[in-house]
Amino acid sequence: MSNTNQKIILGLFLFGLGLIGVLSLLTIDIPLPAEAAVILQDRFTPFQIKLLTLINPTLFLTIAVVVGTLLYHKVNLKVPIIEKIVGGREDLALSDIIKYGIIGGVSAGAVLSLSAYLFNPMLPDSFKDLGESIKLSFGARFLYGGFTEEILMRFGFMTFVVWICSLIFRNTKSMVMWLGIVLAALIFALGHLPVVYNAVENPSIELITYIIVLNSIGGIVFGWLYWKKGLESAFIAHIFAHVVMVLVDVISN
Numbered sequence: 001m002s003n004t005n006q007k008i009i010l011g012l013f014l015f016g017l018g019l020i021g022v023l024s025l026l027t028i029d030i031p032l033p034a035e036a037a038v039i040l041q042d043r044f045t046p047f048q049i050k051l052l053t054l055i056n057p058t059l060f061l062t063i064a065v066v067v068g069t070l071l072y073h074k075v076n077l078k079v080p081i082i083e084k085i086v087g088g089r090e091d092l093a094l095s096d097i098i099k100y101g102i103i104g105g106v107s108a109g110a111v112l113s114l115s116a117y118l119f120n121p122m123l124p125d126s127f128k129d130l131g132e133s134i135k136l137s138f139g140a141r142f143l144y145g146g147f148t149e150e151i152l153m154r155f156g157f158m159t160f161v162v163w164i165c166s167l168i169f170r171n172t173k174s175m176v177m178w179l180g181i182v183l184a185a186l187i188f189a190l191g192h193l194p195v196v197y198n199a200v201e202n203p204s205i206e207l208i209t210y211i212i213v214l215n216s217i218g219g220i221v222f223g224w225l226y227w228k229k230g231l232e233s234a235f236i237a238h239i240f241a242h243v244v245m246v247l248v249d250v251i252s253n
Helices: 003-027 034-043 045-052 053-074 080-085 094-122 125-135 138-169 174-190 193-198 204-230 232-252
Strands: none
Touching: 003 045, 003 053, 003 080, 003 094, 003 138, 034 045, 053 138, 080 094, 080 232, 094 204, 094 232, 125 193, 138 204, 138 232, 174 204, 193 204, 204 232
């Protein structure tokens, strides 16, 4: 099989995984702004409205898969298990991929749970109510978080940033990789702020710090794993981070 065909199959494989995650969003209720809800409810059924909410993540997923598939090899990043499946890789350190993914995920989940506990007294009730109104199902946590978000933020965005930095600095050394890791994590974290500003009037510095810190921690861990062990290790870590957080929620309640 030619290298081009292998990349096409790899891209389709990742798109399929990401699409499963997108479809898992059908298992949750996403609150809409009041004005939009009135307009949509007059024209569409509740299920049709849910389908409409899948358009943007599917579009972003498509872009991320195309960008990542074209660029990841150029900056020495890897998707080792899927590459092995499509015949583009001979060596495969499967035990390392799984081991580091589990360790990274459990560590990230523990740090995130502890941070949430420490910040909780400083969070306004309106923000806590927002969290209660968006209850993520297990499917959305593990499938959208574990697969789709990693394809979007690591395979797509981080790969693109590392590639841009590699052109500027003419190498793919550690500094370039860390720029990609940190920027992808920060962009993901900052992407949560518009929702917060919409739900909370005059959010405090503590709340903004909470949003940025908690949403960056995992991204940095997952980005490092993508760099060192491959994208699948980041998948595993993201899933296990959610496993830890779910278990902490169950125990604490």
